[in-house]
Amino acid sequence: MHMGxxxxxxxxxxxxxxxRAKVLMALLDGRALAASTLAAEAGVAPSTxxxxxxxxxxxxxxxxxxxxxxxxxRITRPAVAEALEALARLAPTQPIRSLRQGTHAEAIRRARxxxxxxxxxxxxxxxxxxxxxxxxxxxxxxxxxSDPVLGAGRIQRYTLTSAGKRRLADLGVVLDPSSRxxxxxxxxxxxxxxxxxxxxxxxxxxxxxxxxxxxNRCDRRIIKVSNAGRDGLAAEFGIxxxx
Amino acid sequence: MHMGxxxxxxxxxxxxxxxRAKVLMALLDGRALAASTLAAEAGVAPSTxxxxxxxxxxxxxxxxxxxxxxxxxRITRPAVAEALEALARLAPTQPIRSLRQGTHAEAIRRARxxxxxxxxxxxxxxxxxxxxxxxxxxxxxxxxxSDPVLGAGRIQRYTLTSAGKRRLADLGVVLDPSSRxxxxxxxxxxxxxxxxxxxxxxxxxxxxxxxxxxxNRCDRRIIKVSNAGRDGLAAEFGIxxxx
DNA sequence: ATTACCATTCGTCGAACAACGAAGTATACT
DNA sequence: AGTATACTTCGTTGTTCGACGAATGGTAAT
Numbered sequence: 001m002h003m004g005x006x007x008x009x010x011x012x013x014x015x016x017x018x019x020r021a022k023v024l025m026a027l028l029d030g031r032a033l034a035a036s037t038l039a040a041e042a043g044v045a046p047s048t049x050x051x052x053x054x055x056x057x058x059x060x061x062x063x064x065x066x067x068x069x070x071x072x073x074r075i076t077r078p079a080v081a082e083a084l085e086a087l088a089r090l091a092p093t094q095p096i097r098s099l100r101q102g103t104h105a106e107a108i109r110r111a112r113x114x115x116x117x118x119x120x121x122x123x124x125x126x127x128x129x130x131x132x133x134x135x136x137x138x139x140x141x142x143x144x145x146s147d148p149v150l151g152a153g154r155i156q157r158y159t160l161t162s163a164g165k166r167r168l169a170d171l172g173v174v175l176d177p178s179s180r181x182x183x184x185x186x187x188x189x190x191x192x193x194x195x196x197x198x199x200x201x202x203x204x205x206x207x208x209x210x211x212x213x214x215x216n217r218c219d220r221r222i223i224k225v226s227n228a229g230r231d232g233l234a235a236e237f238g239i240x241x242x243x
Numbered sequence: 244m245h246m247g248x249x250x251x252x253x254x255x256x257x258x259x260x261x262x263r264a265k266v267l268m269a270l271l272d273g274r275a276l277a278a279s280t281l282a283a284e285a286g287v288a289p290s291t292x293x294x295x296x297x298x299x300x301x302x303x304x305x306x307x308x309x310x311x312x313x314x315x316x317r318i319t320r321p322a323v324a325e326a327l328e329a330l331a332r333l334a335p336t337q338p339i340r341s342l343r344q345g346t347h348a349e350a351i352r353r354a355r356x357x358x359x360x361x362x363x364x365x366x367x368x369x370x371x372x373x374x375x376x377x378x379x380x381x382x383x384x385x386x387x388x389s390d391p392v393l394g395a396g397r398i399q400r401y402t403l404t405s406a407g408k409r410r411l412a413d414l415g416v417v418l419d420p421s422s423r424x425x426x427x428x429x430x431x432x433x434x435x436x437x438x439x440x441x442x443x444x445x446x447x448x449x450x451x452x453x454x455x456x457x458x459n460r461c462d463r464r465i466i467k468v469s470n471a472g473r474d475g476l477a478a479e480f481g482i483x484x485x486x
Numbered sequence: 487a488t489t490a491c492c493a494t495t496c497g498t499c500g501a502a503c504a505a506c507g508a509a510g511t512a513t514a515c516t
Numbered sequence: 517a518g519t520a521t522a523c524t525t526c527g528t529t530g531t532t533c534g535a536c537g538a539a540t541g542g543t544a545a546t
Contacts, residue, residue: 069493083332087254087255091253293525
């Protein structure tokens with residue numbers, strides 16, 4: 001009747017279907033997955049999933065990359081991942097059935113990927129450390145650039161200090177200067193209820209830590225810390241992880 | 244098959260129906276509205292809306308307060324409002340049809356309520372000012388209290404300095420010490436792409452500014468600044484508003 | 487070239503669900 | 517008391533939409 005509110009309904013309906021929701025959650029690690037993989041993940045026939053994927057693409061939540069006879073899908077922009085996490089915070093955590101689920105839930109709270117960067121307890125600890133040792137400083141009261149296409153989700157940023165730049169370069173973290181993606185970004189954690197580091201820097205840091213062999217991906221979103229990683233994180237950042 | 248992820252689907256489906264979405268958006272100002280009001284807002288028959296409201300209550304997104312023969316519905320917890328705003332950031336802003344819609348959209352970006360506190364350009368400015376004049380300081384690297392029932396949405400907090408306490412007391416802002424609600428909370432703004440002040444303090448501040456006659460509510464979510472408010476905000480906080 | 491594989495389109499079936507009006511149950515007004 | 521108002525429950529109708537298998541168009545392997 002009167003107002004110019006965005007209609008939540010269409011986008012929420014896209015996420016409100018079980019198969020599509022499973023797809024989106026599977027893509028939450030930021031990687032691109034093939035349609036067949038996603039079909040198995042969602043537990044429906046390929047033909048069924050194809051229709052779902054088409055709707056998600058049409059709704060601009062995911063995008064396609066064709067590679068040979070495969071089609072890989074990934075989440076288009078961070079704002080999508082953020083909305084998913086916001087919904088996950090709301091959703092009732094279903095009761096733990098098996099011991100495996102219990103340990104899985106514990107592991108995912110300890111350290112996981114969120115879109116393409118580090119989340120969970122480790123992600124939060126790491127951000128805190130970077131800020132406390134003044135490698136990052138909070139950038140406040142500066143006008144945000146509003147990019148309706150790409151950057152609708154970015155809200156609060158940090159800037160890298162010169163000490164931070166040096167330290168990360170020493171560690172071997174490489175940033176792509178041509179990327180239009182904001183360097184850092186708040187990302188809100190559903191398990192820790194606090195912020196962790198997103199943005200291009202968060203992504204590059206995760207990549208490097210895996211490269212160094214400090215972290216390993218297993219079971220999609222879960223991250224495991226190696227012995228080298230335990231030592232390295234303690235030496236480099238003073239992060240002592242729980243048992 | 245394997246994991247303990249929260250199922251986004253059920254909660255997203257609740258928001259994914261046009262009538263229910265309209266209801267939730269109407270309730271985003273934090274006030275409790277009667278069922279008949281909401282029926283008019285959603286544009287469906289009372290009997291239809293009754294079913295929708297029942298489902299929303301069952302899904303723990305809204306709660307009821309009975310008052311005589313009326314039933315008032317409101318959003319249960321801040322996390323719900325946050326998820327709605329996250330979705331609004333994602334949703335395509337539908338094209339402006341009329342001039343009235345244009346001015347309405349401009350007004351809602353200027354200053355509005357979000358749940359029960361101040362948002363929009365004014366809300367963001369106010370938070371910045373409070374932080375810059377060190378009435379609030381960012382509270383970092385402290386373990387968050389995880390309250391699965393009420394406080395699932397709180398992420399990052401500020402603490403009120405002693406100067407801040409004095410200043411706000413002088414202004415006549417009263418806080419209910421018995422409330423279990425966190426004093427401050429980040430809340431992310433879909434129009435400004437930056438944070439504004441939520442939590443009990445954000446709510447109390449809005450209440451007081453309206454009491455003082457500095458701000459007035461009109462048309463549900465829109466807030467207008469009075470002449471007294473313009474002077475008061477400039478004198479008290481140094482906030483100069485645009486034209 | 488032929489065979490195998492990946493993904494999409496099409497047609498059909500079935501279930502889920504939103505919509506309404508009518509009837510029922512409260513509560514308020516006079 | 518009686519009447520009006522506010523909301524819910526119930527029964528019905530109709531549409532939407534997700535599910536699958538079969539068939540089609542491309543791409544890679546041999």
